Amino acid sequence: MDGVRVLEVAQFTFVPAAGAVLADWGADVIKVEHAETGDAQRGLSRLMGMPVGSGAFAPLMEHPNRGKRSIGLALEQPEALEVLHELIRGSDVFLTNFLPAARRRLGIDLADVRKINPDIIYVRGSGFGSAGPDSEKGGYDSTAFWARGGSALGTTPVGYDGLCVMPAGAYGDSLGGMTIAGGIAGALFARERTGETSVVDVSLLGVGAWANALSVGFAMLTGAPPPRQTDSNRARTNPLVGNYRTADGRWLVLAMLQPGRYWPEFCRHVEREDLIKDERFATAEALMKNAAAAADIVQDMLASRTLTEWVTRFAGMEGQWAIAQDPWEVSQDPALRANGLIAEVIDTDGTRRELVASPVQFDETGTQITRAPQFAEHTDEILRGLGKTDQELIELKLTGAIT
Structure with missing residues (x-):
């Protein structure tokens, strides 16, 4: 994306996360923030019961804003709007999640921006799409993506007295941001090949429905929602698909979709070779017929040893399995680190920090990232790039048009 300029008029994580991905890929992303308050997300002090950051480093801001430049503009003032128009003229992409009324x-609606730069790619991130009864309505990932998109009920077992919540802050926002980045890449490619520009729309509801596409597809096929999961969390016809608790209260997730193929190997690794010839499990058909009994045996076996012991015993096993990891364990996952998917970044104090890298990798090379900007950190730099003199900068600041 070197040479591509993205002008981002957006806040929170959905949409700004797309700008962060494009910055990871080399684009020059200019983040427009309100001249007084900045991105509203800067005002949050706690998320999921934890402080949002440490000193000058806040993952809540760093994740969706790394690699950008920040300018503070009071867009309600004519002088600031003139600056924005200059930035629009020199940009390839206009990226926003402001509501239609705003x-x-x-x-800064489509017609306004295209009047200034007819070739710009105009990108809207929304809660519920640019058409339909809720096109003017705002949404967060907890509402539009998680609840309305089907994940909340889809993850909640039958009989559970409650509704499962998202496993992480900005969960749908981050997925949506990557989706938007892909859409922008496609639009840039199309413009390069055809000379035609595009309007790109991505909604949190659309991303949520896409994430649940199989369940929604089954529902449309049958005319009713598919059965919700039960507390057993295991496949009814395959004991090697499901979640199993270990002796120390941890969880192993088995996903060996061909039970006949993997059952003998699994039995050898758990030191129960007698089960290979057990007539209840000796063939794939018998194993599937007696899956419930086999699953009970598997649970009893796995509950007899700790997670560490099973990790050692499963080493080299061809069948697919995984540990249910907590966020700290994810951050230390050897596969992520071997592939450069945990990236180092230097914060404003010069301290070495780490962030999750965006998951797309080019040429087997880890992404090199830089920190997120401080509020309005690059205002003077950006305006000087537009040819503004020091006197003009002072005048704009005195009017309150810029920070």
Whole structure:
């Protein structure tokens, strides 16, 4: 993306996360923040019961904003809007998640932006899409992606007295941001080949439905929702697909979709070779017929040893399995680190920190990332790039048009 300029008028994580991915890929991303308050997300102090950051380093801001430059503009002022228009003229992509009413009020709707730069790719991230009854309505990933998109009920077992919540902050926002980045890449490619520009729309609801596409597809096929999962969390016809608790209360997730193929190997690794010839499990058909009994045996076996012991015993096993990891364990996952998917970044104090890298990798090379900008950190630099003199900068600051 070297040579591509993205102008981002957005806040929180959905949409800004797309800008972060494009910055990871080399684009020059200019983040427009309100001249007084900045991105509203800067005002959050806690998330999921934890402080959002440590000193100058806040993952809540770093994750969706790394690699960008920040300018503070009071878009409600004519002088600031003139600056924005200059930035629009020199940009390839205009990226926003402002609601339609705000876009109209500020003069940054599609027609407004295209009037200034007819070749710009206009990108809207929304809660529920640009058409339909909720096109003017805002949404967060907890509502549009998780609840309305089907994941909340889809992850909640039958009989559970409650509703499962998202496993992480900005869960749908991050997935949506990557989706938007892919859409922008496609639009840039199309413009390069055809000379035609595009309007790109991605909604949190659409991303949520895509994530649940198989369940939604089955529902449309049958005319009713598919059965919800039960507390057993195991496949009814395959004992080697499901979640099993270990002696120390940890969880192993087995996903060996060909039970006949993997059952003998599994039995050898758990030191129960007698089960290979057990007539109840001796063939794939018998194993599937007696899956419930086999699953009970597997649970009893796995509950007899700790997670560490099973990791050692499963080494070299062809069948697919995984540990249910907590966020710290994910951060230390050897596969992520071997592939450069945990990236180092230097914060404003010069301290070495780490962030999760965006998952797309080019030429087997880990992504090199830089920190997120401080609020309005690059205002002067960006405006000087537009040819503004020091006197003009002072005048704009005195009017409150820029920070």
